[in-house]
Amino acid sequence: MDSIYAPIFTKITSGQAGAEGPVFTKSGEKLFMVAPEVESEGKPAGQVLHVDLEYKTVEKWCLPVSGEHGGIPAGCQCDKDGNIWIADMRLGLLKVNSEEREVFGQMALKDSTDRPMQGCNDLAFDPSGNLWITAPAGDIAPAEYRRSMEEGFGSIYCYTKAGEMVLLETGFRFCNGIAVTKDGKTLIVAETPVKSLWAYDIEGPGKIANKRLWGKVPGDHDGGPDGIDFDEQGRLLVANWGSGHLEVFSPSGQLVKRVQCPFRNPSNLHFAPGTNTVYVTEHEFHGLWKFDWDCSGQAQYCDLPKESD
Secondary structure (H helix, E strand, O other): EEEEEOOOEEEEEOOOOEEEEEEOOOOHHOOOEEEEEOOOEEEEEEEEEEEEEEOOEEEEEEEEOOOOEEEEEEEEEOOOOOOEEEEEEEEEEEEEEOOOOOHHHHHHEEOHHHHOOOOOOEEEEOOOOOOEEEEOEEEOOOOOOOEEOOOEEEEEEEEEEOOEEEEEEEEEEEEEEEEEOOOOOEEEEEEEEOOEEEEEEEEEEEEEEEEEEEEEOOOOOEEEEEEEEEOOOOOOEEEOOOOEEEEEEEOOEEEEEEEEEOOOEEEEEEEEOOOEEEEEEOOOOOOOEEOOOOOOOOOOHHHHHHHHH
């Protein structure tokens, strides 16, 4: 490993229960995050939040819900039409219009094998607009809520641009963060309890091969890799929950740097488009923070030119 980097972190907000899923809309116009641990009368009532960076205020944007079942939103991504796609641990895959706050509902109740859809945690677009998803929870509501921390029933999916929910693989113990390389050829999946990062070759929409161990986060703490994001140099920044650090891996999967955080439980991270500013959520103060990295982030799908589709 190369070194420890201790940047200056600036706190944007705190007190957002289970703070997760920071994402910018196209060209950095709006910043959203989620509060998955909010409850109402002892039942899930997670929130999608809009963050005003100028005034450092947070506004409740919408409440994911299906019938009588509230959501546990955990991860977000933005498409080119201004929609926010949400990985929800209770409701599966959701889509929300970022302007009108309209929740379009659950995008799939079953997968390509006719199995009930599982609760989702994080997601990432490839350059062609296919959406790759981790699903560490049990079957979506109304089934009993379960998490795969001990028993390996977590799954990964691809929701293709054609609208098919393809089950890719199952058997994970809490698959978590997920990312796709700039060229769209490699998928990285974090598996939290075993502190592992797995790589796959992407062979097409909903098609992967050649699973291999790509990296391991350091530490013997209770936790492991959570949210992940690439920078423009192809390095992967990993929120190592419970360690007080973000881990930085080279494009080949070698740990090259550790970013020291002023909180113990980083949960996710996201670059502001076209900048070297990284926004980080965490579970100690349940907040959103920012710091400056040494280069910009990998361009997100919503900011790619139309011809990339």
